[in-house]
Amino acid sequence: MTTPLLVFFVLSALAVIGAVNLILQKHPIHSALSLIVVMVALAGLYLLMGAEFVAAVQIIVYGGAIMVLFVFVIMLLNAGVEEHTSLSKLAGPPGLLLAAALAAFVAATIARSGASVQAATQTGALSSTKGISEMVFKDFVYPFELTSFLILVAILGATVLAQREKS
Amino acid sequence: MVPTNYYVILSAILFGLGVFAFIFKRNVITIFMSIELMLNAVNLAFVAFSQALGKLDGQVFVLFVIVVAAAEAAVGLGIIILIARNRQTLNVERVDLLKL
Amino acid sequence: MHPFFPTNDELGIAVAKIAILLFIVLTVNAYLTWFERKVVAHIQSRWGPHRVGPHGLLQPLADGLKFFFKEDPTPAGVDKFVYYLAPLLALALALTSIAIIPFGPDPIRWRGHDIYLGIAPLNLNVGILALFAITALGVYGVALAGWSSNSKYPLLGGLRSSAQMVSYELALTMSVVGVLLMAGSFNLRDIINAQAPPVGHPDHGMFGWNLWPQILGFFCFFIAAVAETNRVPFDLPEAESELVAGFHTEYASFKFAMFFIAEYTSMITVSCLCTIMFLGGWLSPFPASWTITHYLPSVILIPFGLWVIMDGFRYETIFGRLVLPAVGTAITAFGLIFIVFPHINEFIQAPFWFLSKVLLFLFVYVWMRGTLPRFRYDQLMAFGWKLLVPVSIVNVILTSFVILAKMQWGAK
CATH class of the missing domain: 1.20.120.1200 (NADH-ubiquinone/plastoquinone oxidoreductase chain 6, subunit NuoJ)
Structure with missing residues (x-):
């Protein structure tokens, strides 16, 4: 190994x-x-x-x-x-089943996937920081600007939510 | 070197555990945390495929996912504080009136 | 071969380096407490520690022994696991962050290996980000200590500190973006080298440092760094006059010592970082053509060593009579070695300047503690969010415009 x-x-x-x-x-x-x-x-x-x-x-x-x-x-x-009522204890087995089914489905998909993906090993050779910055600011510049807008909205939302009402 | 398969299987396991935690847990904060766990699992798959294909797109997506998760955490925790203030509880079963 | 996995030889060297650095950092920590007490005492017209050993030099040892032999009570109702985890986490993260700092440019050649000063590999391309990552995790030590103590003052201290550290981390990160833009790299060595004069350009010594173009960023960074390390005037998490001792009220004995060491270690790390980012790291403040300044280490060390010898004979204790002259002789000998062997003198220049600048920052830390009153909590938050963050963002914008203008019209 x-x-x-x-x-x-x-x-x-x-x-x-x-x-x-x-x-x-x-x-x-x-x-x-x-x-x-x-x-x-x-x-x-x-x-x-x-x-x-x-x-x-x-x-x-x-x-x-x-x-x-x-x-x-x-x-x-x-x-x-945390407190569990009898109803929430019921959620255990179906949840486990669902999660297991999901994981199994993904595993099966991987098993059936092409040999090219399976064989590809992680060499750790791809030097990334500069490449990522170029992609973010060139290819993905509009999504990037959108995320900054999203964060602005989130800041406003969080402030409004956390504010106590003035009486 | 580690095959990509291993990473993706780990990602699937973590995602499954996240789904189970989401269904099973009763505390709003913990439920929220299991969402973060699922997002993390997806990120792992993104990075693994990005390295396997030799393209950086996957890593850029991960950055976007992290940004969205940060925004989501800020708003979500604001909502949780509001719930706790109005209902005096964090148990999701006691927050079932579809109103605050 | 994978860049992060060393061979066996390298592993041995790395372990030796870690042991040496750990020893140095812990010793410096111990004497930093002595230094702080002395300086603050003199600011307040007192003598400070002077009973244990000459000039109170053995005080840190006595304090260390005291920490070991004190009773170590665990309060009732604490969350045991988290209560024990918190100081360990604080100490481990603080000590890890030192590993990323490079202390000098040149390797020591030894049996065919180039041993660089500093533990992190040379090509750690995300050096500054890794440092921020480790300091970002440092919040947990304080927050979890406050929560797990099951007591109201620690809880308030923990809450305050997590809010404060998250807020100031933003300013801390934004204020270095200007430096990163100028250096074009996250690697700490590249950041220092970017401050050296380019080949074929006139050498202006200290005027080439990032301090001058990034003066806004420097002030934001230093203030935010003081807040990150929970030092005066931002020591609200432990504010003695309001919260008893804040987050570590319920900790005693060695667990308290761990928090203590963690705080001082992060002071050292932040001073190193400030030196690297803004004061040119190991670069000399004088132009390279002033070769006479290369004798500065000797000029400082020899008189200091002679003074220590002289001072030792004034004491009647064994420590004063024997140990102080011995130490003084060693210091003088080092000074002479640097004069006699130009090789060693050249090598010692970079670490000498690096450590001098770090000491300067540590002195400023202590100076601030002796001078400034504590902020009120709302003032602290307003200062962080309404002043530091906007100023550092303005700094980023200005820097990027200047760089853009240089790319457009300059360099012809």
Whole structure:
């Protein structure tokens, strides 16, 4: 087994354990911590693939901003342990079935996919930061501007939502 | 070197776990987190295919997904704070009146 | 071969480098506390620590021992796992971020290996982003400590700190964009090299640094960096007069020491980063033609060493009589070595300037602590969002227009 393969298995095991732990944990802050583990593991996988820029952005935005926001809200609302009623316990088996079916479907699709995709290995050779910037600012400049507009709308929306009504 | 297959299978597993968490969990914040998990799984597949095909389009899409996720988190958590303020609970089963 | 996986030899060197750097950073941390107490004391017309050893030089050791032997209580009702995780996380992330900093341009040649100063590989093309990624995760240490302590003051401190750090991270990131535009790279070595005079151009020494064209960015960056490290005047997460000790109220003994070390380590990292981004990293402030300035390390070290020897004989304790003269002799010897061997002198120039600039920033940190009062919370938020972020965005726009104009009309 080569070193990259070993690193891949360690990181993917971390990611899967984190995702399972997210489901098993009762307290939202423990779930949030598990999700952070998943995200850091995924950033490691991106690094393994040679996508340095995406890895850095993954940690900065997902780990450093979005998840901090989650933790912040959990702390702010002092969210307690999750409660399950009898109705919600019913959601377990069908949910498991659905998720398993979905994963199986994707796996089957991959198994039947062309040999070219299967054989292609991740060499980590593609140097990316400059290429990404050129694509973002040339080929994808309109979607890029649209996302900035989306963020503006999101800022306004969040401000309006969080504002207390003046009495 | 690691075959692309492995990455995509990992992505499928993570997505499945995200779907299950979305259905099973009862806390609004955790449900929201499982959406983030699904987005992450998709991102992994994007990057894996981008590297396999030797094109950067996939990585640019990942950037867009991350931006959208950030916007979504800001608005979504605003809504969650509003729900918690008005209903005094974060359990989705107690937020079933289709109004605040 | 994959760029991130080293061979066995490289692995051994890397482990040795990590051990040495860890030792240096922890020692510097310990003496930084001494330095801070001394400087603040002198600002306030006091003597500061002076009982344990000459000039209180053994005080950090005594403090370290105290941290080890104090009782380590765990408050009732804490979330055990998170409570223990938080200080570990804070310390680990702070120490990891140091690994990305390059300390000098030239390698040491040893048995056919080029050993560069600094742990990160040379071609770490996302250096600055990796640093930001690690500091971005640093919020969790503080926030989780505040939450898991199951106590109201830590919770308030944790809430404040996560809001503050997320807000100021924005200004921190935006303020370096100007530098990145000028350097055209995320690699920290490239950023420093971009500040050196280009081949065939006149050498202006320190006037070539990013500090002058990016003066707006520099101030935004430094202020945001002070806020990121939770130092005075932005130390609201631990504001003694309101929150007892903020997020680490419920921590004692070595767990408290971990937060302490993490804070000082991130001070060092941020000072290094500021040096790299704006003060030209290891570049000398004088033009390269002024070769006489190359003797500056010796000129500083030899008199300092002689003074330490002299000072040692004023004491009647064993430490004063033996250890201080020995240290002084070693310092003087280093100064002489640099004069006698021009090879070593040339090599030492870059790390010398780098460390001097870092020390300057650390002094400014301490100076601010001795001078400025704490912000009020609403002032802090208003300052971050209404001043720093707009100014740094203006800086980005101005820089990009200047670069565009240079591309259009300049360079002919």
